[in-house]
Every structure is written in C-alpha cells, then in structure tokens.
Amino acid sequence: MSTPQPPMPQAAPAPRWQAAPGSPFPVYTSPIPVVRTHLGHAVASEWTKIRSVRSTLWTLGVFVLLVVGIGLLTGVVVASSSSDLSGENALSLGFFGLLLGSMCVITLGVLTTASEYGTGMIRTTMTACPTRGRVLAAKAIVFFLTAFVVTLVSVSVVAFLHVAMLGGNGAREPSGGEWLKGTVGVALYVALLGMLSLAVGSVVRHSAGAITIMIGAVLAPLVIALFMFSSSLEDVRQALFEYSIPNQLSVFYANSLSESGPSGWDPLWIMLGVTAVVFAGAFALLEKRDV
Template identity: 80%
Template sequence: MSTPQPPMPQTAAPNWQAAPGPSYPTYNSPIPVVRTHLGHALASEWTKIRSVRSTMWTLGVFVVLVVGIGMATAALVSANSTEEGLADQNPLSFGVFGLLLGSMCIITLGVLTTASEYGTGMIRTTMTACPTRGRVLAAKAIVFFVVALVVTLASVVLVALADVAMLEGAREPSGQEWLKGTLGISLYIALLGLLSLVVGSIIRHSAGAITVMIGVVLAPLVIAMFMFSASLQDLQQALIEYSIPNQLSVFYAQSLSESGPSGWDPLWIMLGVTAAAFAGAYALLEKRDV
C-alpha cells in the first residue's frame, strides 16, 4: 500500500501589472492608417467592373449591335430610297434600332454589377471592407453610370457620323437634334442601366432582375398590341406613349403617338423613376442582412 503524499503548497497568483505607457514605445506600423472615403469605394468598384469578363462581353456586344445595326439600317435605306424620299428624314434616327437591342446588354451589365455579388457571396467581403452600405451602392452606381455613358456616347456618335455621311440626300440635323440624338439618348440609356443596377440590388438575383427589366422594356408595348376593346383604348394609348421603345424614338422626334412625352421628357421620366428606385434600394440595403 502506497503512502499518500502531502498536498503541494498553494502559491499565490502573481499580481501582474502592466507598466504605464505603450508596450513598444519605439515601434511605428509601416501600414498607414487613413480614414476611408468615397474615393476608396470608387477605386474598388472600378477594379471590379474592369476585371470581370462579363463587362467586356456585354459592352462588346453592345457596341457591335449599336454600330452594326445602325450603319446597316442606314445603308439599306440609302440603297433603296431616292433623294426626294430622304429629304425630310433625320439621318440620326436610324440609330434607334441598334440602341433598342443594345439596351439589353446595358441592362444585363447593370444587374450583374450588384446581383452577381450576392450570388457568389462576394458581397460579404465588400461589406466587411466598407461597412457603410450606402457608400458601396453609391460607388457602384457612379462607376457603372460613367462607364455606360462613355461607351454609349462613343457608339452613338460613331453611328450618327456614319449615317449622316451615307444618307447624302437626307436633311442636315439641327444642333438640337444632334444634342438629343447623341448626348440625350446616351444619358437615357445609362439611366436605364442604372435602374437595372438598382433592381439587381433589390432582388439580389441576376436572372430574376434581368427578367424584370426586360419585362419593363418590352411588356407595355406588347400588352398594348393585344388591347382590342374600345374600353381599354385610353390604357392602350398610355402604354404605347410611355413604353421605353417609344421614349427612345422621342429623342429623334419620331414618337409612335401624337401625344405623350416629347422633347426631353423621357430623360426626366427615367431620372425620376431611377431616383425613386435608388431610394428604395438604399432603405432595403440598410435593413437587410448581407
């Protein structure tokens, strides 16, 4: 039988007390500590949008559609029309066909700018790096809007110059027509893409948001085509007047209806709708979990 050992004496826990002052008084971190601002968020979003392949694909297809269809339409009209038939024609107006199809590319890119991050989970990293959610949404909107505006304006100006050169019998566009047919419609397309970006932030699903935006562009005009009842005539007229294809044609003074938006009205309508949607997206972004 073993003899029990006496218990070990208990020692009092040392009363550690840190010396006053920093632990490493001579150490300076090589990493500068700066207060983050919107410029950092803009730089981050610019890096994202130019480094993903979807940007090059969507913008590349957009340029091909706008330039190709716009010039092909003008060439076809020039080959099959007389000078008398072109006398009252605005040569800039033939660019609207390519823009209508090309707008689908801008819509797709706008949705992917926000919704794709929710699909991949990258949004968690983004919000960790920049906890101010409103700043993230604003940076995405600014970067996308500038990219969409520059690419659209360059494409539209190229088509306008080519169409004017090919349609020699058409009248010379006025300064107001040049401004609306280039800068005005480019701002409208960029705002349409910005609306798509906001819808992508609200829905958080790429396919769903793209489907919604395509419906916004095409559904009113398609629905109006099947309204044969006389009681629905006023509704049919409103759907035609305020459809996006008709608003695009207004920039070339070729509205599908005699009433409705005219001049710069489509731009202000799109600006108001986009601003309202942006406010809703901001409110949801602050309340939702990432």
C-alpha cells in the same frame, strides 16, 4: 578580395506602446499610417471590379456591335435603295440598333450588383467597406460613367455615318438641338436605364430574376397594348404606348411611336425620377437586410 554583400533589408518598425493620459495601462500605436477611407476608395475598388470581369467585356462588346453594326447595316440598305427620306432627320435610323443594344446595358447593370450576391463576394465587399450606402453609390457612379461613355461613342459614330450616307436620299442635316438629343441625350437615357437595372439587381439580389423584370419592363407595355382591343381601354392602351421605354427612346430621334405623350427631353426626366425612387428603396433595403 571579399565580395561585397547586399544590404540587409530593414525590419518594419516595431509597434509602439504608450501610456494613455490618466491611465497606467499602455495603449498600442500602429507604426503603419492609417488612412481614413472615403468614397474615392470605394469608387477605385468598383472600377477594378467592373473592368476585370468578363461580363463587362462581353456585354459592352455586344452592345457596340449591335448599335454600330445594325446602324451601319440600316444606313447601307437605305442609302442603296430608292427610299425617299425627304425632310426626315438623318439620325432617326440609329434607333433600331440602340433599342436592341439597351438589353446589354440592362444586363450589365443587373450583374454589377446582383452577381456579387450569387458568388458571395458581397460579404467581402461589405467587410472591406462597412458603409453599405457608399458601396452602392460607388457602383452607381462607376457604372453610369462607363455606360454613358460607351453609349455616347457608339451613337456618335452611327450618327456621323448616317449623316454622311443618307444625304443622297433626301435626309436633312440635323440641327444642333437634334445632334445633342441624338447623342448626349440618348446616352444619358440609356445610362440611367442601366442604373435602374443596377438598383433592381440590388433589391432582387438575383441576376436572372432582375434581368427578367427589366426586360419585362421594357417590352411588356407594348405587348400588352397590342392586345387591348376594347374601346373602353383605349386610354390605357394609349398611355402604355406613349410611356413605354421604346417610345421614350424614340423621342430622342424625333420619331415617336405615338402622336402625343412625352416630347423633347421629357423621357430623360421621367427615367431620372423613376431611377431615383428605385435607388432610394435599394438604399433603404441595403441598410436593413443581411448580406
């Protein structure tokens, strides 16, 4: 008895040539269905990139370690001491870990765009998606959602731990509005700070340079203000304190470093406005410059 042979694979359909209406010359018609690309395809591509590179794992891993680790350590130290937190918001101690962790989000934001210029990958990206604005928009969407979710989970864990640990030290239970600001609000702010870094990386096109600029933007106002001893510069010194990123971040925990300046949700609107302006510049330059 003969052994049955497996079926032969079918060849791909041959290309079809059809005469164009009103023309004696044939026109090629591809047998492969052509799908019109859209923003969703670019988002899927950028999601594949951001989850497959090591920098994402390292930066977000260190971010979680700093936020949760320092938050937990601070809570343990305060809870085991005789510190009286009477009337203090139990969420306020989460500020210290998040301030350090924001450096990791800044770094990842810059690398999301600037690293492709260093490796030359940007040419492949732009060849696959010639609509440059769509590429930058897809990067921003993927990065914002990633940074927001990771930050929200991290600060929420720290918030629940502090409320459970600091009740014996007189810390008060946060209100609903304070819970919203100390978790969702601060996560939105940090994600926007990372998006600002992403836009700066697109403008500068150099990872180290863009990271330096962003770290300077975070720390320089406070450092400069510390050395303004002249009374004639008191207004400038106060403004640097009030609108510095660390002070705006502390507003979400109701422990602002200054008595005046932004309050409530003001820091979020300020960061949103600054990020929008820088992104507009990044879009304009992306369309004009070569890759």
